[in-house]
Amino acid sequence: MKTNILRKESIxxxxxxxxxxxxLPILLYLVLVLTSFEKFGKFDSFIMTINQSMVNLAIGWSMxxxxxxxxxxxxVGSRLVLAGLIGVHFSQKFGLLGLILxxxxxxxxxxxxxxxxxxxxxxxxIITGFAVxxxxxxxxxxxxxxxVNAISSEHLVLAKGFNIYILIVLLFxxxxxxxxxxxxxxxxxxxxxxxxxxxxxxxxxxxxKFLTYVLGGFLVGFAxxxxxxxxxxxxxxxxxxxxxxxxxxxxxxxxxxxxxxCNSVVGVFVGSWSITIIGxxxxxxxxxxxxxxxxxxxxxxxxxxxxxxxxKLFKPITTKKNIQTNN
Amino acid sequence: MKKLISIILIIxxxxxxxxxxxxxxxxxxxxxxxxxxxxxxxTDGxxxxxxxxxxxxxTDGxxxxxxxxxxxxxxxxxxxxxxxxxxQAASWVEELGGEVIVDVAQGFTIxxxxxxxxxxxxxxxxxxxxxxxxxEAVIPKISELAEKNEVYFVMWDTTVSDPAIQxxxxxxxxxxxxxxxxxxxxGYETVEYLAExxxxxxxxxxxxxxxxxxxxxxxGASKAIDDLGLNLTYVIxxxxxxxxxxxxxxxxxxxxxxxxxxxxxxxxxxxxxxAIESVGRKGEVLTSGFDFSDTMGAELEAGDLSLVLGxxxxxxxxxxxxxLSAYWGDPINPDKEQLMIPYLTVTSPEDIDNFNKYVxxxxxxxxxxxxxxxISSDKTFDDFQKIAMExxxxxxxxxxxx
Numbered sequence: 001m002k003t004n005i006l007r008k009e010s011i012x013x014x015x016x017x018x019x020x021x022x023x024l025p026i027l028l029y030l031v032l033v034l035t036s037f038e039k040f041g042k043f044d045s046f047i048m049t050i051n052q053s054m055v056n057l058a059i060g061w062s063m064x065x066x067x068x069x070x071x072x073x074x075x076v077g078s079r080l081v082l083a084g085l086i087g088v089h090f091s092q093k094f095g096l097l098g099l100i101l102x103x104x105x106x107x108x109x110x111x112x113x114x115x116x117x118x119x120x121x122x123x124x125x126i127i128t129g130f131a132v133x134x135x136x137x138x139x140x141x142x143x144x145x146x147x148v149n150a151i152s153s154e155h156l157v158l159a160k161g162f163n164i165y166i167l168i169v170l171l172f173x174x175x176x177x178x179x180x181x182x183x184x185x186x187x188x189x190x191x192x193x194x195x196x197x198x199x200x201x202x203x204x205x206x207x208x209k210f211l212t213y214v215l216g217g218f219l220v221g222f223a224x225x226x227x228x229x230x231x232x233x234x235x236x237x238x239x240x241x242x243x244x245x246x247x248x249x250x251x252x253x254x255x256x257x258x259x260x261x262c263n264s265v266v267g268v269f270v271g272s273w274s275i276t277i278i279g280x281x282x283x284x285x286x287x288x289x290x291x292x293x294x295x296x297x298x299x300x301x302x303x304x305x306x307x308x309x310x311x312k313l314f315k316p317i318t319t320k321k322n323i324q325t326n327n
Numbered sequence: 328m329k330k331l332i333s334i335i336l337i338i339x340x341x342x343x344x345x346x347x348x349x350x351x352x353x354x355x356x357x358x359x360x361x362x363x364x365x366x367x368x369x370t371d372g373x374x375x376x377x378x379x380x381x382x383x384x385x386t387d388g389x390x391x392x393x394x395x396x397x398x399x400x401x402x403x404x405x406x407x408x409x410x411x412x413x414x415q416a417a418s419w420v421e422e423l424g425g426e427v428i429v430d431v432a433q434g435f436t437i438x439x440x441x442x443x444x445x446x447x448x449x450x451x452x453x454x455x456x457x458x459x460x461x462x463e464a465v466i467p468k469i470s471e472l473a474e475k476n477e478v479y480f481v482m483w484d485t486t487v488s489d490p491a492i493q494x495x496x497x498x499x500x501x502x503x504x505x506x507x508x509x510x511x512x513x514g515y516e517t518v519e520y521l522a523e524x525x526x527x528x529x530x531x532x533x534x535x536x537x538x539x540x541x542x543x544x545x546x547g548a549s550k551a552i553d554d555l556g557l558n559l560t561y562v563i564x565x566x567x568x569x570x571x572x573x574x575x576x577x578x579x580x581x582x583x584x585x586x587x588x589x590x591x592x593x594x595x596x597x598x599x600x601x602a603i604e605s606v607g608r609k610g611e612v613l614t615s616g617f618d619f620s621d622t623m624g625a626e627l628e629a630g631d632l633s634l635v636l637g638x639x640x641x642x643x644x645x646x647x648x649x650x651l652s653a654y655w656g657d658p659i660n661p662d663k664e665q666l667m668i669p670y671l672t673v674t675s676p677e678d679i680d681n682f683n684k685y686v687x688x689x690x691x692x693x694x695x696x697x698x699x700x701x702i703s704s705d706k707t708f709d710d711f712q713k714i715a716m717e718x719x720x721x722x723x724x725x726x727x728x729x
Contacts, residue, residue, distance in 0.1 A: 036579070045578055048606070052571045141431070145405055149593070150622040153629070156601075231570050233597040233622065238404050238431060239439060244567055276571070283575040286561070293567075 020261035021270055024303075028277040035284040053269075053276035054164050055226045059249035060256070060268045061175045062219030065212040066125075067253055068179075068192040068264075069205075073129040073213075075114055076220060077237070077245030078136035083107035083224045084234035085140050089147050091155045099155050099228070104221030110136060111217015115210040133242060140236040149235070151228060159229035171222055176265045178215065188212060251275050251296065255303060393655050396425035398647055399447025399478075401440065401457040404431055407593060409618035409637065412687050413483070417456060417643040419691040420651060423698060427647070428452060435535070437465045444469050448476045454503075454650040456643065458484040462537045466492050473501045479654050483646035484639070486510060486539035497663055503653045504660040506646045506715075508639050508668050510540050514547025516672075517587055517615050518555070520634050526585030526613050528558045530576050532599070534590035536564060544589040544617065558582075569595050573602035577612070585613045592616030592623055592635055600631040624676040638671030638682055644693070645715050652702040659702045659711045666708075669716055678720070685723040692723040 029049065032040040039045060059076065066073050083106040090102030110132075118128040157163055179185045190198040191205050199205050227245075228234045237245075252275050256267030278296055287295075400417045404410045418427040428450060432443035440461045447455050455478055459465050466487065473480040481503040487493045496502045518529065529552055535541045545562070552559045560580045566572035577583055586603070588595035596616035603612045615634040616623075626632035645666055652659040660666065671686075673679055686692050693701075700706070701714045 039578055039581070044607075048574060048578065051605070052568075052574065141405060145411060148621050149408075150625065153625070230601065231598040232601040233593055235407065235594050236404075239435065248567070279568075279571060280575045280578075283561075283572070283579050286579075 017261045021259060021266065024259075025270055025274045025277055028274055028281065031281055032277065032284055035281070040284070049277050049280055050273060051164065052280075053252075053272040054159075054168055055223065055230050056249045056252055056276065057168065057269055057272040058171060058219065058223035058226050059246065060252045060272050061171060061265070062216045062223050063246070063249060064175070064179070064253055064257075064264065064268055065188060066216050067250075067257070068188050069209055069212055070192060070195075071118075071125040071209060071212060073114065073125055073216070074243050074246055075129040075133040075136060076216070076249075077242035078133040078140070079107060079110040079114070079217065079220055080224045080227060080245055081234060081237055081242050082136045082140045082143070083110060083221060084228045085143050085147070085149070085236060087224060087228060088149060088151045088234060089143070091151055092148070096155050096157070099151070100158075100225060103224040103228070104218065107221030107224055108214060108217040111213045111215075111220060114217075115213025118213065119206050119210045133240065137236070137238050137240070137242055140242075141238050144236040149233070151232065151234075153232070156229045156232055159226055164226065164230075167222065167226065171219070172265065172269075175219070176263070179265050180263065184208070184211065184215075248272075248275055248296075258303070393424060396423075396453050396651060396654055397451055398425065398427045398650065399444070399450065399452030399455045400427050400429045400643070400647075401432055401443040401447060401455065402429060403435060403458075403460050405429065407591070407618070408620055409591075409640075412619070412638075412640040413458075413643045415687055416640040416691075417647055419644050419693060420647045420698065422691070422695045423651065425651075432461075435461055437461045437468070440465050441468050441472070444472055448472060448478055452478060454479040454481065454647070454654055456481050456483060456646055456650060458482065459487075460484075460535070460538060460540075463487050463489060463492055463539055464537075467495055470496050470499050470502065474499050477501065479503055479650050481505070481646045481650040483642045484508070484540065486543055488539045488542075502663060503650045503658065504646075504663045504666060506642045506649070506666045506668050507540075508642065508670055510543035511547035511550070513617070513636050513670055514544035514549075514589060515551040516547075517544075517617075517634060517636060518548045518551035518557070521585045521587070521613050521615055522551070522555050522557060524613055524633055526557070528560050528580070528582045529585045529587060530560055530573070530580070530583050531562045532566065532569070532573075532586065532588040532595045533562060533564045534588070534595065541589055548587055548589065566595075569598035570602045570605070573599045574606055577602065577606045577608060584611060585615075588614075588616045590617045592618050592632075592637070593620035596620070596632060596635075597622055597626070600626060603631075619673070619679070619682070623673065624679045627674065627679070628676050633674070635673045636670045638673065638686065639668050640686060641692070641715070641718050642668045645711075648698060648702050649711075657702075657704055659706060660708050662708065664708060666712060666715055669718055671720065681720045681724075685720055685727070692718075692726075697726070 029040070029046065059080070063073070063076055083103050086106040087099045087103035090098035114128060114132045117123065117132060118125055123131070158167060187198070187203050187208055190201065190203060191208060195205055249272065252272030253268050254271070255274060256269065256271030257264050259267040259270055262270070275296060278299055282291060282295060398417070398420065400414065402410050402414050405414050414429050417429070421427050428447060430443045430447050432439040440457065444455050444457060455469070455473060457469065457480070459482060463486070466482070469480060479501045482505040484507065485505050486507055487496070487505065529548070531545055531548055533541055533545060549559055560583050561576050563572045563576060573586060586599045588599065596614050597620065599614055603609055603614070610630065613633045614631065616632070617636050619635060619637040623632055623635050645668060649660050649666065671682065673682070701711055
């Protein structure tokens with residue numbers, strides 16, 4: 001009898017957590033459905049919003065490890081662009097394999113270079129990020145001047161149909177295991193919690209931070225494949241233009257890491273998906289497209305403000321509940 | 328020992344700085360002398376030109392003295408094909424005995440563009456050549472810089488819609504003129520062409536805000552939509568994620584059957600094609616763009632793209648020629664009129680092959696003799712305008728005798 005009650009409580013708690021996790025994107029999607037049931041009541045439209053968040057999700061996962069150890073690296077976009085251009089170049093010679101290896105290998109190298117600059121020179125991550133961003137952007141421009149920036153449609157298959165889900169699921173499994181079930185994952189969480197304590201526990205923080213750049217580079221490589229395959233093109237950016245690539249994924253990560261009802265890896269998915277739906281809501285309302293960034297910014301401030309001040313907001317209710325329970 | 332090395336290094340640095348300064352001073356003095364000769368202690372623009380002409384005539388009879396030149400060319404980037412091609416076209420005049428320095432402004436902002444012009448002037452440019460892509464508000468500042476530093480300036484691909492700015496640059500003795508394309512007409516013709524193909528409900532993608540060229544193209548397209556009784560369903564402005572923006576629009580407005588990007592074919596049309604395919608409407612929604620891209624050949628062949636207007640790379644070439652004529656003291660455009668440049672319309676992969684071969688291939692489409700002839704003393708601005716308007720792939724082929 002007691003086991004049954006415990007099992008029932010566990011199931012109920014699981015359902016509650018799932019509902020709380022998916023509450024935000026589902027509510028946002030409901031707004032879309034209410035706007036136009038005819039257009040958004042379809043399963044295809046629902047799937048489209050998930051599809052649209054996949055690229056930002058992959059970029060978000062690649063940044064998650066760095067953000068966990070308080071590394072803010074805005075060079076992700078420039079690395080993605082440069083790796084993408086290299087991948088496109090290689091795809092013209094070696095086909096799909098060229099695209100995959102070109103993106104992943106070059107991205108790992110670029111991530112490692114960034115990590116080395118950070119580790120050896122001890123320059124703060126933001127400064128390192130800006131410095132390498134300028135270098136990688138310029139390299140991208142130089143490279144693009146000497147190549148035909150075109151990718152054959154047959155090499156775009158990885159973002160088509162079910163392929164994008166297969167790739168995302170494989171990435172999810174990898175990221176989930178790395179973040180939750182490895183010594184590396186535990187150690188970066190320890191550093192993120194309190195770096196001094198982590199160091200005194202014998203964790204080599206410098207080495208771990210370097211490894212987050214390498215791992216981030218590896219994941220950016222896959223995000224690049226999705227980015228190129230999704231848009232069908234990759235355009236070099238200069239004048240800090242590549243920074244904008246990282247903004248939406250960062251918002252997804254920040255939002256995802258604040259969701260307490262699920263694991264951060266899942267949270268990043270929920271965050272990215274929610275941000276994507278907000279963009280769709282703007283168009284559904286027929287609002288000026290430039291307003292989207294304003295709304296997304298306001299939304300982020302509200303959600304983060306709510307999450308970070310939740311204890312203060314609910315303190316009176318919790319206290320009242322505790323008094324009643326004690327009585 | 329360390330102190331000694333430090334002292335030696337400091338002395339070397341000071342000596343180096345003094346040496347550089349004195350070299351620069353000498354150069355500056357020579358430049359000042361030359362400028363004094365040119366301006367003849369008069370600040371009035373028209374009179375400056377008169378003096379120059381006389382000086383040239385006195386020394387060389389009817390011939391114009393073609394002194395070596397340095398053109399500072401400021402561009403938004405060379406990574407996109409349009410930026411690459413206009414930069415390439417800008418350097419064709421190097422064959423006339425000068426140098427073209429290309430400077431990529433770090434960003435699409437007024438500050439970045441002004442900084443770029445400042446750098447070019449600092450590097451000794453006699454002429455600066457730029458497009459007001461960050462908005463026409465940048466023009467007064469650059470005009471001021473050019474006048475202060477006595478450097479000629481020419482604008483290409485630029486629309487000045489503010490009469491006050493136009494008046495201001497016209498009164499600057501160092502302003503040479505502007506080249507531009509019929510942006511409004513181009514927008515209009517794009518819609519007309521797509522309407523002939525069956526398009527009725529349009530989405531327009533704007534690549535910039537507050538840029539007159541972009542606005543004129545949109546105005547032209549909107550006017551054609553009105554005139555032809557079609558519908559402008561939605562305007563997407565500078566999307567971060569073009570594919571998503573177009574997907575959302577197509578889902579919200581299923582009646583849309585044409586997407587017109589008024590600039591940046593590679594950046595906006597290619598992702599739009601992906602979006603059309605992803606919502607299962609391939610073959611139902613027509614697309615068109617401005618400015619050539621590397622992928623447009625394949626896209627036209629696959630039927631994903633209907634039309635691209637662009638190839639107006641000669642806009643920088645004619646702007647530079649115009650500026651050179653002024654620098655050499657025999658301005659081809661003394662009244663600072665706007666020189667119109669035609670667009671090339673591309674609707675097939677063959678058109679692109681010809682463009683790549685004859686316009687942006689290894690050999691410039693104009694020979695040095697043709698360049699000099701187009702701005703020679705016996706030519707008027709109307710003649711020059713006629714030469715510019717004759718620009719087409721067929722024109723290049725016929726001049727080469729192929």
